[in-house]
Amino acid sequence: MYNVQIIGTGSYAPGNIVSNDFLATFMDTNDEWISGRTGIKERRISIDENTSDLAIKASIKAIEEAKINPQDIDLIIVATATPDYFFPSTACIVQKKIGAKNATCFDLSAACTGFVYGLNVATQFIKSGQSKTVLLIGAETISKSLNWQDRKTCVLFGDGAGAAVLTRGEEGIISIYTGSDGDGAEFLEYAAPQLRNIFTNNSEESNNYLKMQGGEVFKFAVKIIIQCIEKVLEESNYGIEEIKYIVPHQANIKIIESSAKKLGIDKEKFFMNIAEYGNTSAASIPLALDQMNKQGLLQDGDKIITVGFGGGLTYGAALIEWKNN
Ligand code: UT7
Numbered sequence: 311m312y313n314v315q316i317i318g319t320g321s322y323a324p325g326n327i328v329s330n331d332f333l334a335t336f337m338d339t340n341d342e343w344i345s346g347r348t349g350i351k352e353r354r355i356s357i358d359e360n361t362s363d364l365a366i367k368a369s370i371k372a373i374e375e376a377k378i379n380p381q382d383i384d385l386i387i388v389a390t391a392t393p394d395y396f397f398p399s400t401a402c403i404v405q406k407k408i409g410a411k412n413a414t415c416f417d418l419s420a421a422c423t424g425f426v427y428g429l430n431v432a433t434q435f436i437k438s439g440q441s442k443t444v445l446l447i448g449a450e451t452i453s454k455s456l457n458w459q460d461r462k463t464c465v466l467f468g469d470g471a472g473a474a475v476l477t478r479g480e481e482g483i484i485s486i487y488t489g490s491d492g493d494g495a496e497f498l499e500y501a502a503p504q505l506r507n508i509f510t511n512n513s514e515e516s517n518n519y520l521k522m523q524g525g526e527v528f529k530f531a532v533k534i535i536i537q538c539i540e541k542v543l544e545e546s547n548y549g550i551e552e553i554k555y556i557v558p559h560q561a562n563i564k565i566i567e568s569s570a571k572k573l574g575i576d577k578e579k580f581f582m583n584i585a586e587y588g589n590t591s592a593a594s595i596p597l598a599l600d601q602m603n604k605q606g607l608l609q610d611g612d613k614i615i616t617v618g619f620g621g622g623l624t625y626g627a628a629l630i631e632w633k634n635n
Pocket of ligand 1: 338339340343344347348422461462463465498523524525527528531561562565589591619620621
């Protein structure tokens, strides 16, 4: 069995920065409410780039850092809730644009937990020997799912992408834990087109926006972050004091403050960039990871935990020993 190491990261977000004050020009909201309740000050909203465009830009940077040839990649996974198409997969579009001719490609649907699920899948492929080099991407143009009349949800999200190249190595992913709770499916949903065929008489206008019961998701998030962190620590025999950073899904600063308090740790241990990007769904963890990497926050041997939660409901965490390439 092989170990699995991250050898390159990259990220990209559209250039169009949308502030809370700008949102307040066309809906009943204000900076005080949004930043006070969530920590979000601005987000990026794509004007003319789709999910695959963001994914490609993040991937190119990760491949450069990994110092590999795109043809070395044998598996591309794009975790996304907002693909360009149902098919072809966003992963196949990325494959074509970066020239990764030897890759098997598919998208992964686990909403905001998609990158952590992807880490799990990539790890299994590499450990088993099926894959040697995996390009894992979390990418979203979640803005296209939003109802801009629904101030309870649309102010929370933003667009972006993050990518990581994983390969066989000595250090790396020490333990992974994932899970799902379909009983909470209705708390966070984004419907596909309705059933429509020659036997149905369905002429209703499609109204498929992202919908969320924020309070329910908040309660779930705090509970599950703690469960996920405890699980990966238990499996690896590390204590929380040995973890340098926790890289959480960036959904709400209050979720993190509450989780840190319950875990009895300093909230500074959680890396946060929600103020600048909002909630970018499956992109949030790899975007944060790449920022940390580029800022030089991660040294050889550092132990970090990525932890995600989201629609499904889905959840998961990975404990990683970092090694700079
Ligand atoms: O990746 C997906 C994961 N998603 C999450 O983790 C989200 C988790 N949930 C949350 O972060 C919080 O529940 C929210 C930030 C979404 C909402 O915060 P809240 O403190 O639960 O607010 P609320 O929905 O209970 O609304 C409180 C008040 C309401 O007014 P009334 O009914 O008390 O008069 C809302 O209408 O705030 C109002 N409100 C707003 N006011 C100004 C809701 N949205 C806004 C807004 N601007 N954008």
